Amino acid sequence: MLMLLQWRSLSSKELIANRKPPLLELSKWIHVSIFQDKYLQKVHFSQHGIPLPDFMQIDDLEGAKRAGDLFGYPLMLKSKRLAYDGRGNAVAKSDEELSSAVNALGGLDRGLYVEKWTPFVKELAVIVARGKDNSILCYPVVETIHKENICHVVKAPADIPWKIRKLATDVAHKAVSSLEGAGVFAVELFLTKDGQILLNEVAPRPHNSGHHTIESCYTSQFEQHLRAVLGLPLGDPSMKTPAAIMYNLLGEDEGEPGFHLAHQLIGRALNIQGASVHWYDKPEMRKQRKMGHITIAGPSMGIVEAQLKSMLKEEGSESQTAVTPRVGIIMGSDSDLPIMKDAARILTVFGVPHEVRIVSAHRTPEMMFSYALSAQDQGIQIIIAGAGGAAHLPGMVASLTPLPVIGVPVRASALDGMDSLLSIVQMPRGVPVATVAINNATNAGLLAVRMLGVGDTDLLARMSQYQEDTRDDVLKKAEKLQTDGWETYLNP
Ligand SMILES: Nc1cncn1[C@@H]1O[C@H](COP(=O)(O)O)[C@@H](O)[C@H]1O
Numbered sequence: 001m002l003m004l005l006q007w008r009s010l011s012s013k014e015l016i017a018n019r020k021p022p023l024l025e026l027s028k029w030i031h032v033s034i035f036q037d038k039y040l041q042k043v044h045f046s047q048h049g050i051p052l053p054d055f056m057q058i059d060d061l062e063g064a065k066r067a068g069d070l071f072g073y074p075l076m077l078k079s080k081r082l083a084y085d086g087r088g089n090a091v092a093k094s095d096e097e098l099s100s101a102v103n104a105l106g107g108l109d110r111g112l113y114v115e116k117w118t119p120f121v122k123e124l125a126v127i128v129a130r131g132k133d134n135s136i137l138c139y140p141v142v143e144t145i146h147k148e149n150i151c152h153v154v155k156a157p158a159d160i161p162w163k164i165r166k167l168a169t170d171v172a173h174k175a176v177s178s179l180e181g182a183g184v185f186a187v188e189l190f191l192t193k194d195g196q197i198l199l200n201e202v203a204p205r206p207h208n209s210g211h212h213t214i215e216s217c218y219t220s221q222f223e224q225h226l227r228a229v230l231g232l233p234l235g236d237p238s239m240k241t242p243a244a245i246m247y248n249l250l251g252e253d254e255g256e257p258g259f260h261l262a263h264q265l266i267g268r269a270l271n272i273q274g275a276s277v278h279w280y281d282k283p284e285m286r287k288q289r290k291m292g293h294i295t296i297a298g299p300s301m302g303i304v305e306a307q308l309k310s311m312l313k314e315e316g317s318e319s320q321t322a323v324t325p326r327v328g329i330i331m332g333s334d335s336d337l338p339i340m341k342d343a344a345r346i347l348t349v350f351g352v353p354h355e356v357r358i359v360s361a362h363r364t365p366e367m368m369f370s371y372a373l374s375a376q377d378q379g380i381q382i383i384i385a386g387a388g389g390a391a392h393l394p395g396m397v398a399s400l401t402p403l404p405v406i407g408v409p410v411r412a413s414a415l416d417g418m419d420s421l422l423s424i425v426q427m428p429r430g431v432p433v434a435t436v437a438i439n440n441a442t443n444a445g446l447l448a449v450r451m452l453g454v455g456d457t458d459l460l461a462r463m464s465q466y467q468e469d470t471r472d473d474v475l476k477k478a479e480k481l482q483t484d485g486w487e488t489y490l491n492p
Contacts, residue, residue, distance in 0.1 A: 302379025
């Protein structure tokens with residue numbers, strides 16, 4: 001039905017009434033058929049220069065063998081029609097397995113084609129909106145994670161280099177540009193080991209890979225679809241939260257036991273910050289059936305991943321209530337702690353979850369590497385690094401992570417901290433470290449709060465309050481000094 005709605009010139013009523021298009025609309029009718037016949041779709045996109053895995057129609061077993069010789073094994077056999085959620089796909093690992101794969105798909109009369117095996121490293125998807133005026137907007141690239149051929153989890157945005165995001169968006173844009181009609185299209189893509197993006201298929205409708213947009217984007221894919229087919233201006237497809245994960249509620253069992261398990265999971269989801277539950281109210285529960293989905297939106301992928309993990313834990317699990325740190329406070333030695341504790345104090349006052357660790361650039365370089373490289377995935381958003389002497393920790397960490405690093409020069413026994421200050425502040429171009437004054441970990445904590453406040457209005461309001469309180473403190477002192485005089489002020 002949604003596909004019909006996307007029809008540009010024919011109304012859905014006309015289409016349903018006629019079943020066949022009037023002659024003049026023939027090209028557009030062919031257009032619709034590419035969404036029903038995946039082989040035709042591949043022909044269409046390859047003719048338009050969109051990169052996709054090699055494919056070939058097969059009419060008989062001999063043809064399948066020729067394809068096997070050409071593409072090698074394993075070979076993907078696919079049904080041209082009615083293929084979704086892994087249905088209509090069969091793998092043949094050798095010549096001998098071809099006939100059983102053909103039979104598994106219902107025989108050659110069903111209309112089959114073969115596809116060269118694509119050893120992809122990730123499956124990606126882009127929702128592309130196309131307006132009646134042919135304007136095109138792309139949603140952020142997401143990663144779709146499948147279990148037994150069914151979409152299980154969608155991560156938005158996909159954790160891939162920016163260049164790959166751009167390439168995937170370009171391919172998706174080009175694919176939808178080659179089509180007609182208005183609405184949202186879901187473009188499914190493969191990312192190969194050598195950084196190529198290949199088109200898998202395009203679905204002409206709001207899609208499972210775009211459900212996260214309801215909570216995480218300024219315009220959900222559903223609103224966008226209506227805007228597009230009604231000829232209204234398209235809405236902003238960008239994300240309003242830094243990260244989101246969509247988890248499909250797939251039937252884990254048949255009937256009542258399946259409902260029971262799903263309800264248990266929903267119960268846990270309702271306790272997870274940032275989680276929204278969508279239950280489709282399908283009357284029948286079947287194994288692997290999509291019964292609903294849960295989207296968790298949050299300030300970083302690490303944080304929403306941690307939320308997902310705790311949601312999937314059994315009831316009563318300890319870590320269910322564990323809070324993911326947003327700021328990592330690290331220092332070269334425990335001798336830095338009396339200074340660095342001030343950063344932790346500030347974060348505690350502002351209610352910012354944080355962790356405190358000893359990581360030395362010189363004594364535990366491997367630990368420094370692994371901490372810096374994994375911090376982002378762990379949900380850390382800012383690193384405060386303090387060290388004394390040859391204080392290389394903040395700079396080295398900044399070179400290993402894209403996260404902002406705040407350096408605290410700690411005054412060690414010699415040189416009054418000038419050595420630490422210069423080691424931290426004199427970073428080479430390209431690797432910034434925000435350096436605070438010697439021993440001033442308080443300011444490091446405050447700076448981290450201000451940085452987080454950019455995307456957190458509540459924190460920003462608290463920061464304004466802190467500034468007001470600081471000013472009031474000074475004003476009170478100034479007034480006391482004025483009324484008491486300096487001698488009484490000093491010796492009350
Ligand atoms: N630069 C460096 C590398 N590893 C530790 N440090 C620093 O050396 C100073 C002295 O450390 P310790 O007290 O453990 O000898 C501390 O400020 C610590 O950050």
